[in-house]
């Protein structure tokens with residue numbers, strides 16, 4: 001099954017098209033990179049895939065369903081750009097960050113229960129983050145914050161991971177550790193990954209890439 005299929009997608013915020021007649025096919029288990037200069041439309045493309053924006057023209061299919069009929073967004077793990085994480089102003093711990101993403105299972109009282117924390121704790125352990133579970137996320141280094149965000153995305157056992165420049169501002173050693181985590185999720189667990197990145201060199205040395213696309217003047221071109 002195709003994880004993502006995009007046909008003839010055109011999108012504009014105002015008058016001018018940011019994306020024009022874009023086509024994209026991602027098979028289950030693939031690792032796809034989206035490249036392109038600043039302001040070329042990479043984040044916009046991801047937001048369209050996540051259902052946050054609606055295209056003026058074209059079709060998006062997620063895991064075999066038209067996006068308009070798709071209801072299981074928890075099958076899609078999203079890791080935003082790091083500056084969004086920095087905007088968490090209150091001192092939420094790693095454990096809380098991860099457990100809170102189970103919100104769909106909370107029931108009538110909208111707070112995590114013991115079982116949710118236990119599940120989050122187990123995942124943090126599996127992902128090598130047990131030492132940081134009690135740390136406020138906004139006090140961690142960039143690399144650790146992004147690993148915490150990956151755990152947050154992973155708690156719902158997603159089939160597809162969408163990452164938007166996940167290592168911008170992260171130091172070299174932590175970047176490599178981060179990409180090795182992604183390699184494990186993709187190669188060992190078979191999770192489909194779509195990643196926007198500027199760090200082609202580091203990514204290519206750690207990951208097996210299926211396809212690279214670049215956004216050039218609104219068009220999505222394979223490169």
Ligand SMILES: Nc1ncnc2c1ncn2[C@@H]1O[C@H](COP(=O)(O)OP(=O)(O)OP(=O)(O)O)[C@@H](O)[C@H]1O
Pocket residue numbers: 013014018036037038039040041042043044045
């Ligand atoms: N909410 C918005 N309203 C109007 N224009 C927007 C909005 N968000 C983005 N844009 C514009 O759309 C274009 C594409 O933006 P986008 O953020 O998708 O680019 P990007 O490739 O992700 O850039 P970067 O690499 O800098 O993150 C840019 O010209 C940007 O200024």
